[in-house]
Amino acid sequence: MTCNVMEIRFDGKRALVTGAGKGIGRAVAVALDKGGAQVVALSRTGEDLEALKKECSDITTVVVDLLDWDGTEVALAGVGPVDLLVNNAGVADNQPFLEVTRTAWDRTFDTNVKAVFHVSQLVARGMRDKGSGGAIVNVSSVASQRALQNHTAYCSSKGALDMLTKVMALELAPYKIRVNSVHPTVVMTPMGRKEWSDPSRAAVLQTRIPMGRFVEEEEVVNCILFLLSNASEMVHGAQLTIDGGLLVN
Incomplete structure (x- = not known):
């Protein structure tokens, strides 16, 4: 399976991505x-960000543990105004x-x-405060909508994330x-x-997916880019499922 990342321009936009070290x-x-x-x-892993910086020298990297409430506030205070946010961690x-x-x-x-x-x-x-709006994409999971064996905390947290996304969209x-939000399998x-x-x-899982395979990384990236872009200006509060039809089976 070959899938290319879409070419969408974000010139003049500042984007913040959490959990950007891997995956x-x-x-x-x-x-x-x-x-x-x-x-x-x-x-939170400096080595991963160093590797990312070597590939993309223009990217600004910030090492921070998001579980450190005060440390996160200090780290983001130095980032400047953000137009696009991807909560991936x-x-x-x-x-x-x-x-x-x-x-x-x-x-969790x-x-x-x-x-x-x-x-x-x-x-x-x-x-x-900037007054020009912005776009936020939260990375959820099909686990927010389908109970999975041995995933009690994970499924519950993603269900909570979905409601957080809806309230954020409303307010x-x-x-x-x-x-x-995006919801991959x-x-x-x-x-x-x-x-x-x-x-x-x-x-065992693939037989439950009508498309018969798992999701490629680029397919999730493409959906996130679309939701961040002006091409989705009237898409708001949506839960974009990326599961090859798993939830309809």
Whole structure:
């Protein structure tokens, strides 16, 4: 399967991407940079950002742990006005319901919900004060709408993220700030390919996907770019599912 990243121009726009060190976040940061945006890439892992900087020298990298509330505020204070925000940072601590620990639950919600709220609030205030609006895309999952075995904390956090996205869309619309979310199933990032490398295990889920395969990284990136762009000016509060039909089966 070959899929190319769409060429959409974002000249004159400043974009902030969280979880930009690996996977979808990294790919989005690279695509936005190639599209002319001034990209600020956030990650808690300095080595990943160093590698990103080597590939895209114009990208501004910021090492910050989004679970550090005060540290995040300090880091974003130096970023400047943001026009485009992609909340991609997330974790998955997969445990059976009866074995979920408080630590796993708190870490999952702190990263997948609380950090999104905090970053979005800080960025949206800047968008409001600037007066020119903006676009925010939250990276959710089909797990917000379909219960998955051993994914108690993850499914619950993504369900909470979906409602956060809706409330943000409702309250930020008067400031011309669009808010949407994307909902992929398994994505073939390097980590995804490794985790689902067992053909027999992968087949169990793929047989439930009408299109018969998992999602390529570029397919998620393309959807995010569309939602950030002027081509989706009247798309607001939408949940864009990227699952090959999994949720209709």
